[in-house]
Amino acid sequence: MNDTVDPSPGEFSAIMAQHEPLRIVSQRLGALPAPCAHCDVRERNFCAALDPHEVQALSKIMTEAKVAPHAALFREGEPADTVMNITSGAVKLYKLLADGRRQILGFRFAGDFVGLTAGQDYTYTAEALEDTRVCRFPRKRMEALRETFKRIDKRLLELSMEELAATQEQLVLLGRKTAEEKVVSFLLLLANGQVRRGEPVEPIRLPMTRSDIADYLGLTIETVSRTFSLLKRRGLIALDDTTHVRVGNREALEEIAAGQG
Amino acid sequence: MNDTVDPSPGEFSAIMAQHEPLRIVSQRLGALPAPCAHCDVRERNFCAALDPHEVQALSKIMTEAKVAPHAALFREGEPADTVMNITSGAVKLYKLLADGRRQILGFRFAGDFVGLTAGQDYTYTAEALEDTRVCRFPRKRMEALRETFKRIDKRLLELSMEELAATQEQLVLLGRKTAEEKVVSFLLLLANGQVRRGEPVEPIRLPMTRSDIADYLGLTIETVSRTFSLLKRRGLIALDDTTHVRVGNREALEEIAAGQG
DNA sequence: CGTGACCTTGAAAGCCTTCAACTCGGGTGG
DNA sequence: CCACCCGAGTTGAAGGCTTTCAAGGTCACG
Numbered sequence: 001m002n003d004t005v006d007p008s009p010g011e012f013s014a015i016m017a018q019h020e021p022l023r024i025v026s027q028r029l030g031a032l033p034a035p036c037a038h039c040d041v042r043e044r045n046f047c048a049a050l051d052p053h054e055v056q057a058l059s060k061i062m063t064e065a066k067v068a069p070h071a072a073l074f075r076e077g078e079p080a081d082t083v084m085n086i087t088s089g090a091v092k093l094y095k096l097l098a099d100g101r102r103q104i105l106g107f108r109f110a111g112d113f114v115g116l117t118a119g120q121d122y123t124y125t126a127e128a129l130e131d132t133r134v135c136r137f138p139r140k141r142m143e144a145l146r147e148t149f150k151r152i153d154k155r156l157l158e159l160s161m162e163e164l165a166a167t168q169e170q171l172v173l174l175g176r177k178t179a180e181e182k183v184v185s186f187l188l189l190l191a192n193g194q195v196r197r198g199e200p201v202e203p204i205r206l207p208m209t210r211s212d213i214a215d216y217l218g219l220t221i222e223t224v225s226r227t228f229s230l231l232k233r234r235g236l237i238a239l240d241d242t243t244h245v246r247v248g249n250r251e252a253l254e255e256i257a258a259g260q261g
Numbered sequence: 262m263n264d265t266v267d268p269s270p271g272e273f274s275a276i277m278a279q280h281e282p283l284r285i286v287s288q289r290l291g292a293l294p295a296p297c298a299h300c301d302v303r304e305r306n307f308c309a310a311l312d313p314h315e316v317q318a319l320s321k322i323m324t325e326a327k328v329a330p331h332a333a334l335f336r337e338g339e340p341a342d343t344v345m346n347i348t349s350g351a352v353k354l355y356k357l358l359a360d361g362r363r364q365i366l367g368f369r370f371a372g373d374f375v376g377l378t379a380g381q382d383y384t385y386t387a388e389a390l391e392d393t394r395v396c397r398f399p400r401k402r403m404e405a406l407r408e409t410f411k412r413i414d415k416r417l418l419e420l421s422m423e424e425l426a427a428t429q430e431q432l433v434l435l436g437r438k439t440a441e442e443k444v445v446s447f448l449l450l451l452a453n454g455q456v457r458r459g460e461p462v463e464p465i466r467l468p469m470t471r472s473d474i475a476d477y478l479g480l481t482i483e484t485v486s487r488t489f490s491l492l493k494r495r496g497l498i499a500l501d502d503t504t505h506v507r508v509g510n511r512e513a514l515e516e517i518a519a520g521q522g
Numbered sequence: 523c524g525t526g527a528c529c530t531t532g533a534a535a536g537c538c539t540t541c542a543a544c545t546c547g548g549g550t551g552g
Numbered sequence: 553c554c555a556c557c558c559g560a561g562t563t564g565a566a567g568g569c570t571t572t573c574a575a576g577g578t579c580a581c582g
Contacts, residue, residue, distance in 0.1 A: 099522030150411030175479030218436030
């Protein structure tokens, strides 16, 4: 957490310029309120559906920070005193078993909210995959704000329920899908995420390593690699390089992901 | 849903008498408000932390129903127009893949809340494992009530976050634990649930079939059965019959579940 | 007492993992 | 400038954990 620093206000426009997708979303949706330029990732960030008063109050308790690749936003077991809204970059969330086995719970991108917990401590670790920017909200002050603006709870509940549904979908993937189905489901999930954020559908960007993908899908890096190769050989996907995938036949992939026999 | 009928008011005391655990919890916590006698499963039901006004309002929109074994409370894909609080019995939640493979998302017991969704439709099926009673809250009227009593949202958010954390723990189980670790984790989860509801720790009651357990743990019924046999042979558990388990060495099981590999 | 659902156990097969070798690209220091 | 190293990724071969296939057992129920 000590590797985070606040960007100067002057940097904002430069940052926004680097993030074409965010600007696209902003333009598409017009001038809605947002606590800061960074948070201006409409529809997805938790300010969506809030009114200007609420957003303004939120902006007052918020601080901005950037996180370097491999640095943690927070770690499992630490006191959960901050919730964060990612404004650019990519983050992985994971838990560890006693002997070091790792399960990645999910990946989060611009507009996503992380660090909300029921208990006192974070129940997972959040780590940046690349240069990442976040808006940080102190939990104490956030809770005070929630007392004043009850609608914030409603919004957080919506987000929490959506996250729960996505996590339950992931249970199906881990418990009942084959390696191929897992990898295909993963690619489609990333593609859908890009569309939701207003980014181009293709190429599908993979900011995470094969090891991260493996720990997300409950596989080994070798199986992930082999499955990519297999899909490529079958003409179902094309790899520009190891981090950019293009999809040939979307319908075919959708069928595989759904487990059509 | 048509297999549910409302019990007559006169049945309530008889029902309560059958549910020793609920009475125990009630006595322990004293006279807190609850929408109905059935909902009187303190600490766990969603009325906990609400004040009498809120609970009274909730009781007015609530109807009670009983569900027979194998009958569905609701099905995946149906319009999600009711949320429910289980007051007795046991329920399994599951999703299906196109070819029929099933993943059980979790089991729910007295005091648990089911059917809350972000979208319009249920994203999973809920089916009774045994005779089950529920309090049903029409979504529309519930949402109106949430507008009036904002604290309900706060309570629902708490429940949602707890459920999310539990589901994330299940991701670790499905993605990274061995068959033995899965079964042991499952038994401890059930044991903890019984304690939380004020029931005796032992024997651990298994109201679900081996097939249900398998589909919850991402295994086959044969592997589940073999793993039970293995644990029994090692003296780590004892099976009174197929549905009642006793634990010899709790610490040893905790270590196995945590993956002290 | 037959029937069926559920559970257990054995043996063979298979999917994924483990172990191992090799490639590729980037960073570094001589 | 380039040899060297290291992390990340790919591919092959062997092994193992779990599944699949198969058979038998138990118990509730009509």
